[in-house]
Every structure is written in structure tokens, then in C-alpha cells.
Amino acid sequence: MLRLRANAVAKFKSHIAGGEQRAIIAATSARKYSTESPLPESADVVIIGGGSAGCNTLYQLAKRGVRAVLLEKSKLTAGTTWHTAGLVWRLRPNDVEIRLLAATRDLLMSLEEETGHNSGWINNGGLFISHSPERLDEYSRLATLGKCFGIDSHIVGPEQAQKLFPPLDPTSFTGALYSPGDGVVDPAMMCTALTKGATANGGLVVEDCTVSQIITGENLLGMKDVRGVLTNKGTIRTNTVVNATGVWGRDLIEPLGVFLPLIPMKHAYVVSETMDTIHQMLPNVRDHDFSLYFRIQGKSICMGGYENNPIMLNRVPGDFHFGLYDLDYSVFDTHIQGAVKLCPAFGSAGIKSTICGPESFTPDHKPLMGPDPTVSGLFHSVGYNSAGMMLGGGCAEQLAQWIIHDRPDRHMFAYDVRRFTPKQKKALNWATERSHEAYTKNYSIVFPHDEPLAGRNFTVDPFHKQMIQYGAVMEERHGWERPGYFLPDETVVVQPYDWYGYYDHPKNANTHYEEALKGDYTFGFSEHHDLIGEEALTCRHDAALFNLSYFCKLFLTGSQAKEAAEWIFTANLDKPINKTIYTCALNKRGGVEGDVTVSIVESGLGGLHDPIFKGRGYYIVAGGASAYHTKCHILAAIQEKAFRAVVSDHTEELGVLSLQGPKSREILQKITDFDLSNEKLLPMNSTAILTIKINPHYSCHVRVLRVSFVGELGYELHIPEESCNDVYNALMKAGYKESLRNAGYRALYSLSSEKGYHLWGSDLRSDDTPIEANLGFVCRKEGEYQGKEIVDRQRENGVSRRLAFFTLREQVPIWGLEAVYRDGEIVGHLRRGEYGYTLQKPIGQAYVQRADSSPITNQFLQSGHYQIEVMGKLYDADCHLRSPFDPKGERMQGIYK
Numbered sequence: 001m002l003r004l005r006a007n008a009v010a011k012f013k014s015h016i017a018g019g020e021q022r023a024i025i026a027a028t029s030a031r032k033y034s035t036e037s038p039l040p041e042s043a044d045v046v047i048i049g050g051g052s053a054g055c056n057t058l059y060q061l062a063k064r065g066v067r068a069v070l071l072e073k074s075k076l077t078a079g080t081t082w083h084t085a086g087l088v089w090r091l092r093p094n095d096v097e098i099r100l101l102a103a104t105r106d107l108l109m110s111l112e113e114e115t116g117h118n119s120g121w122i123n124n125g126g127l128f129i130s131h132s133p134e135r136l137d138e139y140s141r142l143a144t145l146g147k148c149f150g151i152d153s154h155i156v157g158p159e160q161a162q163k164l165f166p167p168l169d170p171t172s173f174t175g176a177l178y179s180p181g182d183g184v185v186d187p188a189m190m191c192t193a194l195t196k197g198a199t200a201n202g203g204l205v206v207e208d209c210t211v212s213q214i215i216t217g218e219n220l221l222g223m224k225d226v227r228g229v230l231t232n233k234g235t236i237r238t239n240t241v242v243n244a245t246g247v248w249g250r251d252l253i254e255p256l257g258v259f260l261p262l263i264p265m266k267h268a269y270v271v272s273e274t275m276d277t278i279h280q281m282l283p284n285v286r287d288h289d290f291s292l293y294f295r296i297q298g299k300s301i302c303m304g305g306y307e308n309n310p311i312m313l314n315r316v317p318g319d320f321h322f323g324l325y326d327l328d329y330s331v332f333d334t335h336i337q338g339a340v341k342l343c344p345a346f347g348s349a350g351i352k353s354t355i356c357g358p359e360s361f362t363p364d365h366k367p368l369m370g371p372d373p374t375v376s377g378l379f380h381s382v383g384y385n386s387a388g389m390m391l392g393g394g395c396a397e398q399l400a401q402w403i404i405h406d407r408p409d410r411h412m413f414a415y416d417v418r419r420f421t422p423k424q425k426k427a428l429n430w431a432t433e434r435s436h437e438a439y440t441k442n443y444s445i446v447f448p449h450d451e452p453l454a455g456r457n458f459t460v461d462p463f464h465k466q467m468i469q470y471g472a473v474m475e476e477r478h479g480w481e482r483p484g485y486f487l488p489d490e491t492v493v494v495q496p497y498d499w500y501g502y503y504d505h506p507k508n509a510n511t512h513y514e515e516a517l518k519g520d521y522t523f524g525f526s527e528h529h530d531l532i533g534e535e536a537l538t539c540r541h542d543a544a545l546f547n548l549s550y551f552c553k554l555f556l557t558g559s560q561a562k563e564a565a566e567w568i569f570t571a572n573l574d575k576p577i578n579k580t581i582y583t584c585a586l587n588k589r590g591g592v593e594g595d596v597t598v599s600i601v602e603s604g605l606g607g608l609h610d611p612i613f614k615g616r617g618y619y620i621v622a623g624g625a626s627a628y629h630t631k632c633h634i635l636a637a638i639q640e641k642a643f644r645a646v647v648s649d650h651t652e653e654l655g656v657l658s659l660q661g662p663k664s665r666e667i668l669q670k671i672t673d674f675d676l677s678n679e680k681l682l683p684m685n686s687t688a689i690l691t692i693k694i695n696p697h698y699s700c701h702v703r704v705l706r707v708s709f710v711g712e713l714g715y716e717l718h719i720p721e722e723s724c725n726d727v728y729n730a731l732m733k734a735g736y737k738e739s740l741r742n743a744g745y746r747a748l749y750s751l752s753s754e755k756g757y758h759l760w761g762s763d764l765r766s767d768d769t770p771i772e773a774n775l776g777f778v779c780r781k782e783g784e785y786q787g788k789e790i791v792d793r794q795r796e797n798g799v800s801r802r803l804a805f806f807t808l809r810e811q812v813p814i815w816g817l818e819a820v821y822r823d824g825e826i827v828g829h830l831r832r833g834e835y836g837y838t839l840q841k842p843i844g845q846a847y848v849q850r851a852d853s854s855p856i857t858n859q860f861l862q863s864g865h866y867q868i869e870v871m872g873k874l875y876d877a878d879c880h881l882r883s884p885f886d887p888k889g890e891r892m893q894g895i896y897k
């Protein structure tokens, strides 16, 4: 290995000049496929950046008849794209991503026929290497999900894998997943084919054109909007700009006060000397456990991977065109040992050249896409995390829909810039930590309940310290800490990020939190399964207290608040003051952008929970993990319709405790003099301001909502920050004799799934309509609201896919993504999988779809023999139209038999 390294370094040095030469060749060949055009005065859309993201976007827009122009400061591909490894995989633990990757592959396969230019696509297949049973389990999950989308893949033994890729040493690994449809793409050929396709449809490419400024104005409602771009060749008027500037993604937008959590890093691979045993059609190899990949280039192997100590860059100079860095072997060395072990022939071949270039990375290893919520007309398509070739086609197709139709047709939340709060986007230190961890863990097994160690304790709620004292093991969502579950009598503090001991950083001595996480590193039942079950069952039998403080809390007020609320929300909000209503908010395609509770409120006394305003107000409470997304959706609708309405965000100022269970009323009644009976203050689905007695001399006011996310009699207390600790202590004291205990999100999600409630982002998404999700009952038939025509049409005609519940007869853990079979045919996959502790069964939700897309009826759902595929094995399942737990909803009414 040492010999190889010395050899490699020597060879690398002799290749520096070669690297420059490569750059020049690429630049000259790039010139051939762009047009030398004068700058137009105006355009429908200006795309800044001529890499994979920009070229794909131009192609997709031009094909749809949009007058789009792409401006590139150098030549096409000059940024990261020209030196990519170009691997195109298809299997990911996420259905949306699988479809995006499939869209790219389909495009690459069809471009030549359409444009007459070979897209550079080679279908050589892909092998995923495994060294452990858990890794093979993960591959089984991928294979199962792949089946739902027609992706052929199968688990093979080491010898079979070696037959596919002869230089592999079969004794060095335990198994593999083979995906024959994977491949590679040549970046220059791809961009040529794309731009030829685009220009044939009226798209325009202008090279050597540097955008120095995005010109903005202010619209009637005071929001910044795009007016044009300023370049070295002149100005173009436009209302829509796509930021596809790759590692330069932050540079042009920061002067506008727009920030993105995008971190440029050096990313590399090496190219071996030619080897006799290698030929171009050998499959790509991805060894997650060794954190490396092989790609064939002629008779050489390109080898790269993800290191623990990547070099992070503050900025990349503006003139870094077709550039490469010297490879730092102190960083890259880590891959060589694994590569040689896996493929001894690679070790003896020596290294011909090295490719180390800049690429942009993000805190969750997903791109940053979609409309900027603060500048109207500005769209992003950056931060591709070393997957911009394989995601390019699929993402650009979605972006084109986003630009033209306001929303993409897939659920792009995981890619949407709005998944980050403004606070997260501005905090470069936070983004750096998280992007580092996401980079180093890119090839780690994706367990259903893993948590980051970086960027933690970024936002904590007022109960945080108390929760920790009670043994909370925290999870992180949307930058907030929230209790996952409680380890009684233990104190589990998330430590400051130790960079996994790299960059000369000492490793944390306290590893308690990391140890707790390891209990979930399995696809079997978690080590914490029983403990979470105790929390869930206490909620069903006695009472449990959930800290929901990171929930989104908004007041919608103003002279047209009523019109705005009625346009945005589907339910009938024409209700008396103090009613609380569950409702959806839809996009123009009828997809669910959020599900929330809206309480009709009147002006109060000026407290955070009880503000002063004129007229009728709406208190909107939404899930925390998508809080900013929900808020942006509401604001965008108000902007578009120019409603005179104001949204004030009280998320960080109000703590929320949710007291749930048969004994919840008894407990709450102990600390208030108000009569909490149904007949008096608080019937189901209502709100009131309550006085809580902290002690004989001191009381405080909170807003209480009689709602439940778990299907029990229960109350949500929305508490001004300064009273949070007192109210929490008072409740714990009042509930002591009634066996009240803290419970976390793991129990909450199990309980809500068992009850059949939706969880936005998993079983309810922007690509599901309320009718498909069995939520037609929250969509009013009268009046108008966004997306109503779709709902009305589907109500009338029926839908070709519908949400159904599945319980398994055997005690097998399910996590979501498992294929659902009906009479031996795949009809969907689980969007969500939980264990129902009261039902004592695994329970999951899937959208069932017929092969011929004919309407799904109750009769269809209730007939047939259902099975769920878990780790490659089929288990009998029962299908339910609604969850079998308390179908009449009696418990929420306080009726306990």
C-alpha cells in the first residue's frame, strides 16, 4: 500500500501539467457545443450557470416552450461538471429519489434519438458491496422498494459478484446487491446533447457571460422581486432567475440578503493505470462500508469516496474554470487500503492521474431547490452533494414544473430550500458542522432512527433543561431539539460536535448520547422498543405529557384574514369563536402542502398566546418539522392574492405541552379553577384561555386546545415562554399520583399511526390529494379554496390510488418503504411503518394503486390477499380502510369503557 502511495504521489506530480492540459482540451471541446449568441434584451427565465443543473434546466424549460437563456461565465461544464465521475445509481431509501434518478436515466437513454447527439450514457450496471448482515438488510430494503418502481436488482453472493467484476477479491466481503440498469454518463456529451435539445426548442446559451448582479425591485406588498440580471455583456430583463451556479451558489445572492447553507469542499477520485482485466462494461462498484466507489474508464479504474476529514473551502475563486486542486493524500489515503483489499489488482496497478475538484455540500446531503421564499422569482438549483449528474435530469424536470406551474409534481420537500429556517440558512458554522457530518456519513447505513451529532442544541425550547433532567434522549428536527424517548434516571446530554476526532479535535469523553443512538442501529426492533412501548401504553391507560414546543404557531389577522383563511384552508372555518378545526392547505394541483389545526380566535389581552388585533383571527398550529415550509406556503398564497392579512410567528415564544390520556382531564383540573367538562369550558375541538394555578400566590395564563394527535382525551397547552417551567412543574406534580409520565416523539408517532392520523411528509405529502388520503371530510363543498377543482373532480370520479392501513399478523418490525402485494401483485409500498403497542401489531400505511390505474373502491381494498415484503420475505397482512384502533373515536370524547 505504501508503495502504491509513493508511486501515486510521484505519478501525480508528473501529471500536474497533464491536468492543466486536460482542462484546456475540455475547454476547447466545450466551445463546440454552445452558441455564440448576442444577449437578448429579455427572457422568460435566465439560468445562471452552465453545469449539469443549468443545462438540464434549460433543456426542460425550452422543451416546455419557455423562452429561457443560460448564461455561463466561462464555457459550459467549466465548474464541477467537467471533472465528475459520472456514476448513475438508481436505488435509494426514498421513493421520490428513486423516481428522480429514474427520470435522469430515462432522459439519458432517450436524448440521442431526440437530439441526434449521444448523451454519453453507458449502461454497465452497478454492484453494491456488503461486509455485514445489517448492510445486506439495507440492500434488501432497497431491492424491495426498487421492485415497486420496476427496478430490477437482486442480492448475490461474493462469488457471483466476482463473476460480474472479476478483479474483486470475494473473500474480502460477504455479499452484494446487483442492479443491472445502473450506469455512467460522460458530462461533456450529456451537456452537448441537452443544449442541442434546448436550442432546437428555442433555448439560448451564452458563454463567457458573467452575471455580476441579480437586479431586484419591490412588489406592491413590499417583497423583493426579480427584475433582471446584469452581466459583462449587458443586461437582460426577466422576472425569473435560476441560480445554478454550483459551488458559487452563495456569491450572487448574499448581496440580496439571501443565504443558503451551502459548503464547498474538495472532492476527489484517482484514476489507475490501465489493467488487462478491466473493460468498459464492468459494473460500477460501490462499497459503502469501505466508503468508496469504482468506476471504469476505458481500461482503468477510477476510485473515490467520502473521507472523514474532507477539506472545506470558504469560497471558490470566481475564475476557477476547468480547475483542479492538488490531491491531498493525507485526506485521500483512507480509501486506498479498502480499495486494495477489495480489489488487489488495483493496488498493483499504480495511479495514472488524480482528479480533485470543488463540489458543493449541504447539511443533509440533499440539493437546495425551488423558489426562494424571500425574493419572488428567484429559484435555486444548487448543492448537489456529489450527485448532480444522476439527479440532474430528474431535478430539472421538477424545477421546470415548479417554475411553470408553481409546484413540482413530486414531493420535493427533502430538496426544497424551505426545509431550512432563515436562522439555519444564515448560520454558516451550523451548516459547516452539519455538512461535514453528512459528507462523512454519506455511505453509512440509513437506519430509520439515526440522529446527527453535528449542529445540535441549535434551537432549544423552554422545557429543554427539564426534559434532560427527566432523561430525555433528544432528536433533532428543523434545527430544534425534541425528546425522542426518555431513559428514566439517566441524563443524556448531546455534546458539542467533536468532528469525530478529526482536524485535531479531541473526541468527546462523554459518549452517552452516541451509545443511546447505537440502540437504534438495527432493522430489527430497537433496543428502546419496550421503553417506548411503556410511554405509549401509559398514554393509553393513564396520561402522558409530550413536549410539542417546536410546532409552528402562527396568528393570521388583518382586515382580509377571513378571506385569506378561506382561500388557503379546505375545511369550513365559518365556525363560532373558540372552535378548533383540523384542515388541509393545498397547492394548485390539489396536493396537500400542510395539515394544521386552525382555531378561530378573538382579540385578547396582549399576551403572546392571546394577542390584540382587530376582527376575527386564526391561530394556526402545524407540525414542527415542516414549520417554515407551512408558513411560506401561507405567505405565498397571501402574496399571490394580495390579501390584506398579516401572519405573526410565535413559534419560538410559546412552549407547547400536550397532556394526553384518560386521566388528562383529572390532572389538568387540579391546577385550574375553570370547569373543564365538555358542557362548560372545553368540548372537543375547542380552545380557551385558561388560568393555571402555579401556587396559592401565583397563577398564569395559557391557551389550551382540546385536541389530540394520539386519539385520547387530551389538551394542548400553549404557554408563554416565561411561564413554561412553572406550568410544566405544576403539571408533573398534579399528575404524580395519576402515573403521569413524560413521553417522546417515538411514542407519539406510534400512537398517532395506530389511531390512523396522518403525518405530513410521510403518509400525507404534497403529491397526495385529500381524496387519495381519505381526507375528503375536511374539504368543504361550498365556496372556493386553492386546489378545490381537483378535490371536486376526484370526489366525483374517484381516485386511482388511495391510502389504506395494514397490520401484520407476525411480530416483524416495519419502518416504511416495504412493498405491498395484493394477490401476488405489487400495489404500493408502505409510506410509514410503526409498531402499534395497543394493537400489539406492526401497523403501516400505503397508497394502494391498481396496475390499470382504474378507481380504487372500498370493495377492492377489502378483498384480495395482502402481503408485505420485509427484508425480501413476504408476510401476510390485513388491509383496513381506517385504523382498527378506536374507529368511533370515543376515547377522544372522553368515553372510556
Ligand SMILES: Cc1cc2nc3c(=O)[nH]c(=O)nc-3n(C[C@H](O)[C@H](O)[C@H](O)COP(=O)(O)OP(=O)(O)OC[C@H]3O[C@@H](n4cnc5c(N)ncnc54)[C@H](O)[C@@H]3O)c2cc1C
Pocket: 048, 049, 050, 051, 052, 053, 054, 071, 072, 073, 074, 075, 076, 077, 078, 079, 080, 081, 082, 083, 084, 085, 086, 087, 088, 209, 210, 211, 212, 244, 245, 246, 247, 248, 252, 267, 268, 269, 304, 355, 356, 357, 358, 359, 381, 382, 383, 384, 385, 386, 387, 388, 389, 390, 391
Ligand atoms: C470528484 C467528483 C466526483 C463526482 N462524481 C459524481 C458521480 O459519480 N455522480 C454524480 O451524479 N455526481 C458526481 N459528482 C457531482 C457532480 O459532478 C456535480 O454535482 C455536478 O456537476 C454539479 O453541477 P452544477 O451544475 O450544480 O455545478 P457546476 O458544474 O459547477 O456548474 C455551475 C456553473 O455556474 C457557472 N457560474 C458560477 N457563477 C456564475 C456567474 N456569476 N455567472 C455565470 N456563470 C456562473 C460556473 O462557471 C459553472 O460552470 C462528482 C463531483 C466530484 C467533484
